[in-house]
Amino acid sequence: MGIDPRSFVVEERLSGVARIIGVTGSKGGIGKSVIASTLALALADRCHRVGLFDLDFTSPSDHVVLGVDRSFPAEKFGIDPHQVHDIDMMSVAFFAGAAPVPLRGEATTNALLELLAITRWADQNVLILDMPPGLGDTSLDVIHLLPRLEFLLIGNGSRVVIESVRRAVRLLTELDVPLLGLLENMPRGEEGTVARLAAEFDVPFLGVVPADEGLEKALGDVEALRQSAVYGAVAALAEGLL
Amino acid sequence: MHELALADSVVKAALHAADEAGLTEIGRIVVKVGELQQIEKDLFEFSLTSVIPANEPRLTDTEFDVAEEPVRFRCRSCGSEYGREESSLTGEDSGEAVHFIPELSHAFARCPSCHSPDFDIIQGRGITLERIEGTETGGD
Numbered sequence: 255m256g257i258d259p260r261s262f263v264v265e266e267r268l269s270g271v272a273r274i275i276g277v278t279g280s281k282g283g284i285g286k287s288v289i290a291s292t293l294a295l296a297l298a299d300r301c302h303r304v305g306l307f308d309l310d311f312t313s314p315s316d317h318v319v320l321g322v323d324r325s326f327p328a329e330k331f332g333i334d335p336h337q338v339h340d341i342d343m344m345s346v347a348f349f350a351g352a353a354p355v356p357l358r359g360e361a362t363t364n365a366l367l368e369l370l371a372i373t374r375w376a377d378q379n380v381l382i383l384d385m386p387p388g389l390g391d392t393s394l395d396v397i398h399l400l401p402r403l404e405f406l407l408i409g410n411g412s413r414v415v416i417e418s419v420r421r422a423v424r425l426l427t428e429l430d431v432p433l434l435g436l437l438e439n440m441p442r443g444e445e446g447t448v449a450r451l452a453a454e455f456d457v458p459f460l461g462v463v464p465a466d467e468g469l470e471k472a473l474g475d476v477e478a479l480r481q482s483a484v485y486g487a488v489a490a491l492a493e494g495l496l
Numbered sequence: 497m498h499e500l501a502l503a504d505s506v507v508k509a510a511l512h513a514a515d516e517a518g519l520t521e522i523g524r525i526v527v528k529v530g531e532l533q534q535i536e537k538d539l540f541e542f543s544l545t546s547v548i549p550a551n552e553p554r555l556t557d558t559e560f561d562v563a564e565e566p567v568r569f570r571c572r573s574c575g576s577e578y579g580r581e582e583s584s585l586t587g588e589d590s591g592e593a594v595h596f597i598p599e600l601s602h603a604f605a606r607c608p609s610c611h612s613p614d615f616d617i618i619q620g621r622g623i624t625l626e627r628i629e630g631t632e633t634g635g636d
Binding site for chain 1: 498500505506510592597598600602603616617621622623625626
């Protein structure tokens with residue numbers, strides 16, 4: 255019969271996780287990894303038990319944002335996420351290092367399933383999934399595999415961004431995937447565009463994370479990150495998400 | 497030992513398949529282990545027996561049959577087919593990474609003919625539950 259057994263344990267591996275939030279955006283460079291990593295840090299700083307899973311397999315970067323330089327995770331009954339800054343963290347970067355990871359669709363699905371089947375997530379208030387850009391294989395896979403998944407959608411008012419955000423909202427609505435809200439990051443274009451889109455679809459507008467010229471220097475240094483305007487804005491909305 | 501997590505998935509999948517087939521007893525579980533993942537056959541057999549849930553009556557006399565399958569790659573660029581030895585997947589770290597996530601072969605292996613990382617794993621990737629054999633409800 256040839257059955258792939260891995261999907262039979264995915265829910266069990268996540269049974270101690272109360273909430274699963276996918277941080278997504280329909281375009282690359284919109285700030286998903288910075289927001290996902292900062293959100294994890296802000297929640298951990300407020301004594302929540304937090305997991306962070308970087309699902310951007312071809313371009314993982316949460317470890318860069320949080321300054322994590324680790325190799326293979328510990329093996330027991332599966333593998334344990336690294337604990338960094340009080341965040342349980344998993345990333346392909348822990349296995350691949352700096353090597354490029356060129357994956358087509360089926361390989362992406364297989365890598366995702368493998369990590370979901372073997373990673374032992376501890377009891378968490380929330381597991382944050384840093385999604386790859388767009389609504390392709392990984393997004394559709396997690397929607398299928400993780401029925402409890404909720405999304406936080408990031409966008410801004412740039413015309414090249416807002417149209418794809420609109421498509422994403424329509425798709426998630428059509429698929430009945432809970433949408434926690436729209437978050438405007440690095441505002442561009444006409445003011446209020448993202449808020450109006452949220453109102454149009456009756457989705458909460460979570461606020462604005464300002465462009466922060468000092469952010470680049472803070473990447474990789476969590477103390478500097480905690481002093482950034484991005485952290486301040488994300489921390490202000492973090493508690494309201496849980 | 498992450499083999500235990502994979503063995504656990506095999507046993508859970510087998511129990512699900514037994515439910516679907518109406519089996520009251522599973523006599524044999526046949527598993528295929530792909531060469532790419534470098535999981536030792538003996539270790540995996542041990543892992544399978546280790547993760548059988550206590551008080552699971554359908555698995556009290558179950559035999560595990562673990563067969564190994566050689567890995568074969570097919571290059572998307574030039575069409576060459578090749579095995580692990582020819583794939584340049586030889587480093588200790590790369591072997592360890594692929595042991596955990598076989599798709600990381602795309603990070604470390606290259607086509608021996610054209611050096612492309614763009615290939616398909618056409619067989620021998622990882623763990624597959626091939627079939628279960630057992631006694632159906634009301635059977636002898």
